[in-house]
Amino acid sequence: MTDGVDQPRPRPRWPLWAVLAAVVALLGCALPAVLVAGVIQRVTDRPASARTTAAPDDPTTLAARRVGDRLTAQLDRQAGALLRGDRAGFLAIADRSARAALTRRYAALRALRVTVWRAERDGLPTAVPGRAGEWRQLVTFRYCLVVPDCPPSPVLVGTRWRDTGDAPVLLAVEESRSAQTGARPWEVSELAVAVGRRTLVATTPALRGKLPGLLAEAEAAAKVADLYAVAGPPPDRYRVFYAGPAEWRRWYGGGRPKWTGGYAVSVGGGHHEVVLNADALPATGAGELLRHELTHAASLPDRGYSVKRTWWLVEGLAEYAGADGAPVTRYDGLDEVRALLGGWNGRLDSLAPADADPADRAGAAYGVGYLAVRHLVDRYGEQRVLEFFRAVVHERRSLEDASEQVFGDPWGPLHDECVGYVRAVAA
Template structure:
């Protein structure tokens, strides 16, 4: 389901029902997907839906600007605004804090350079020995994910930590994986330092769910996989897949399926620009409860979550491999969210849930006939039961029953299918762009794109849905 289903743009996959092999089909700040259809004894499928350890930025705070490190060296200081020179009457405590921030920035700069060059000793070197165990895990995970850009700057001034010579400092990190010149994802974490000519890192916090980062509309989704877990990875032309080492054996097969799903999802890029890489994480039971804050709906088999910078990451539930071919549907659904959803987390208030999930379901089924849609029976039950005939009221809640969730996804699928069959993919995607990215309501855009009023189109669409489930 879309971001509005969870506070951090998570879209999840709907519940599954007992699978009938004859009708089985292939399959946004975060989006959920519906169930894969009949799967004996399995849960619903999809849903959508940062830590940043040590990093690269020299903050020349004696009046200076934060300098930024990339894989090749210093950038033009694009992160942050120039600091003003200290006033002659500035509080001595503020002056001291600025000087501490400058020294810490130099340490973060050295650490970022070490991370990008693969120098683990240098990465750990700025930290107190007691803090190095956690940093080893983060270094290994970030290198496994092919980190290509790592930047850091103090977010505000440090404050005293209660002990003489110790300071707390919020640090903003920005990073890229695989692609050096990607739009970086931001993350703010709390750190603690012991001051000196070369400050020592005493503690490095984990990111926590937060509604915003500075003046950005995007928030933080909670602890990222690479902050809290060891990871093994495989990379392809369009995707990178990762899992805890215990599930390393699943990565080759997952990569092959992810690459196939990415080819379908690329066709749904509503802006014409596809994601630089699709990032897919397979979670074990422990990781499912920890990554991105945990706490996903019971019926979810996967989700896509907004991590900022225009990037969505996909997480697969521990039992997703039990779905057999249904896993391909989950992947197509979730990757379609990454291709269709905007950077802003407030793209939907629930009234456009049908469009978000309808597009993802179109990708999931990948051209199969409506009659073979796996959730058709649950959709029929909902349409002939409690549905009020309005597209903007079908978004399920976390307590919605599995069958009702599947039915809601089915209605969304049939609605999107109506527009696809009648107007074609080009106009459907243009409609999705203005509604989801440009935040224009359907009645403001339907005549411009479809040459008909929204009231007329909505009526015809609902009639099509009712006819499809007779």
């Protein structure tokens, strides 16, 4: 909207309606074909007469095993150097051409206070055709940030090496290219980081000045989000990344709908990493958006959740946490909800917005979800609503079964009550 000197500026409605952004994808990666082709070779047992015996390795497989053992030693050497803060040791296994990118990666991981870093080869290395002595290898890196004993988050990447005999030289490390998760910020960007008691907040050096305020807002939001951990303890640390325009297009694969202000993405090990769009935040701050997104990180299962039929419940709970007990009449999205009602079919399971929807349609969908959850809380209390959420989102029970089990009421009439409440509030 364009501001006019003769009319009041509307209260900014930040795009809280945050894409869940396929909060799945732990290990599935789609690396470039040139890097992946033929990487993994499997040795299978074959029957011989009446007995089952293992077929001997052929010379190619034997050579790959020997190279693989040497690669493992180099990766272990590099991991130890990273964890003890030895940059020279971290770079020592790499060719000069690879060191600039590795230096940036080392600095970002150290700024993020990496506490666990393990490298595991995925299958055997394969020789690069036409390039004598060069090998390709998929590697799964498992990492923890800040907390020393967390369940590590995995990321699968491709690497390329030159075998010199005793100690292979690392020629290149690809960024992860998971179709769902995409490249982590520490893979592709320089990072400035602030760490609090419950949160870690990172951004680029150009936006470093935002960190003190963001950290304070994140720490406050974490206290709210902790209350919505429905299936175990809250996250050990909430991980928040504040993205400028270039980073928004690149981190975790980019490509979010235009109306997105933030999202939470599962990275495995029970962790969700949150990204905020710097260009979409209001001057009043990121507190409400952070409460929303950190609640996703606290409440969602590790494998993520993307069932459109219950999208309203997932986003409605996050909106409810974002509102932080404010009266319904102060909810920013009531105007959008009011505009939607005339053309809405009255079904909660049809609310999920499309990527191409305008911002006001997306905002209205989030608003309806919030009001439906608010009605459930008003009727049954927060604890039973969280039990309902767990049954539906974590246990994948139907709304009908979960409603009977948790509320003792059939879902059909209760659904209609929620819709009636939405219409009454937005009237």
